Amino acid sequence: MKAFIISKYSKTERLQLTEVPFPEVNDNDILVEVHAAGVNLLDSKIKTGEFKLILPYKLPLILGHDLAGVITKAGKNVKNFKVGDEIYARASDHHIGTFAQFIAINEKDAALKPKNLSMEEAASIPLxxxxxxxxxxxxxxxxxxxxxxxxxxxxxxxxxxxxxxxxxxxxxxxxxxxxxxxxxxxxxxxxxxxxxxxxxxxxxxxxxxxxxxxxxxxxxxxxxxxxxxxxxxxxxxxxxxxxxxxxxxxxxxxxxxxxxxxxxxxxxxxxxxxxxxLFMRADGKQLNEITKLIESGIIKPVVDKVFSFEKTNDALSYVESGRAKGKVVIKIK
Known part of the structure; x- marks a missing residue:
């Protein structure tokens, strides 16, 4: 599968689009085909190494924290989701990697996608x-x-x-x-x-x-x-x-x-x-509460721009510029 990775911490080097192995799916994991990924300043801070003291990652690393997509496989202990479900999530620390065609995440980090949102809108929400x-x-x-x-x-x-x-x-x-x-x-x-x-x-x-x-x-x-x-x-x-x-x-x-x-x-x-x-954490239960507010019209996503998967570096640069109103999203599928 294709993914955007960093091989070393750098303020100037761009993300590299490369072929990587499919993720392993553990017993409590769901494998998600990523349709859209949100872009956050946190992605930039991890790329530059600003957070390496408190978030030490093994390199090379696939970046990306937010996703919306469809479950294609479920581990044997998964109880709350099934293949074909549309979900959204903030992948938990040390298990990030949403700038990719697929990602395996623990089911406790995910929630069913709000019915009234597109994949791009849903991907803008979790973090x-x-x-x-x-x-x-x-x-x-x-x-x-x-x-x-x-x-x-x-x-x-x-x-x-x-x-x-x-x-x-x-x-x-x-x-x-x-x-x-x-x-x-x-x-x-x-x-x-x-x-x-x-x-x-x-x-x-x-x-x-x-x-x-x-x-x-x-x-x-x-x-x-x-x-x-x-x-x-x-x-x-x-x-x-x-x-x-x-x-x-x-x-x-x-x-x-x-x-x-x-x-x-x-x-x-x-x-x-x-x-x-506060350094926010992934939490599917809280995301379920947020879903209720979205489906009742109380919270609405604010999406500034949607970039194609190939333009992921441009999306990250736009977030770093500080000009975005609301969120920036990458459309992967």
């Missing part, structure tokens, strides 16, 4: 929607009337997080450039701040939750808009010792992450704010 769910539902436990600041509202995570936060009853503020305001109004964001001309720190105060996806400077400014007892949840770092424990990292990684995050953890503690780092 960003699970991120939004794990930040807002699982960790922040958002309640009606709370104020939530979601950075970069027109991005992949932002477009889904805004819809989910509004469904949960939150008042939502976000940042974007002026050209994205129409999109964000349709998603029902309450306050939209033009990050090019305005400073959100001067416009927002007394917030309950911040979903941080930007740089260190934005992270520290976000801290100052939160009320005492508020939660600052970052998906862009710095990772914490708690995260090192979650992934069962070696002791020296725990020390490194402790040093990397010591500054923001101290500043958060001084303001009585809870700072945490």
């Amino acid at each position: 960003v929607a699970l991120t939004a769910w794990q930040v807002l539902v699982e960790r922040a436990k958002i309640k009606g009337g709370q104020k939530v600041f979601i950075q970069a509202g027109s991005g992949g995570v932002g477009t889904i997080a805004i819809q989910l936060a509004k469904h949960l009853g939150a008042v939502v503020a976000t940042t974007a450039s002026a050209k994205s305001f129409d999109l964000l109004n349709k998603l029902r964001a309450d306050f939209i701040i033009d990050y090019k001309n305005s400073d959100f720190e001067k416009m927002l105060s007394n917030y309950d939750v911040v979903l941080n996806s930007q740089d260190k400077k934005t992270l520290e400014k976000s801290l100052r808009i939160l009320k005492s007892g508020g939660k600052l949840i970052s998906i862009s770092g710095p990772p914490t010792p708690d995260f090192a424990n979650e992934i069962k990292a070696p002791w020296f990684i725990k020390i490194i992450l402790s040093l990397l995050s010591s500054g923001i953890r101290k500043k958060a503690k001084d303001r009585n704010v809870d700072y945490s780092f």
Whole structure:
């Protein structure tokens, strides 16, 4: 089968399209013919080696985390799916590889594809929607009337997080450039701040939750808009010792992450704010809950561009440019 691989970590080398063996299908796995794959900034960060300390992969590696496709084979212990089912999933860490014609994934990572979505739309959902769910539902436990600041509202995570936060009853503020305001109004964001001309720190105060996806400077400014007892949840770092424990990292990684995050953890503690780092995980049960919201029209995918399989490198470059509104998808079949 054909797949896009990396042979070494690099910021400049392109993915290589090559022939690779079909994946092995274990007893709890489903073999999926991939129809479409979502492209995420995480794919770029793994390609450059930025995450090799916390996600050490054996090279060569097939990239890609999101998929939608059809099951062609099921392991003998698979209970929830059968051959012919249309599914979507975020492949779990250390088992990625959706930039390929086929992938074997554990059934617990998958969910039936929403009936009202195309394969391309479905492939845009898993990683960003699970991120939004794990930040807002699982960790922040958002309640009606709370104020939530979601950075970069027109991005992949932002477009889904805004819809989910509004469904949960939150008042939502976000940042974007002026050209994205129409999109964000349709998603029902309450306050939209033009990050090019305005400073959100001067416009927002007394917030309950911040979903941080930007740089260190934005992270520290976000801290100052939160009320005492508020939660600052970052998906862009710095990772914490708690995260090192979650992934069962070696002791020296725990020390490194402790040093990397010591500054923001101290500043958060001084303001009585809870700072945490979230690295989303694959979860088919949560994806089933997200499916219900999609099929009832509460969450709608936002797809910017669909690239052909042969143009996977162009798709990744477009995501890296930061210009995408919503998600970028590769059509494989």
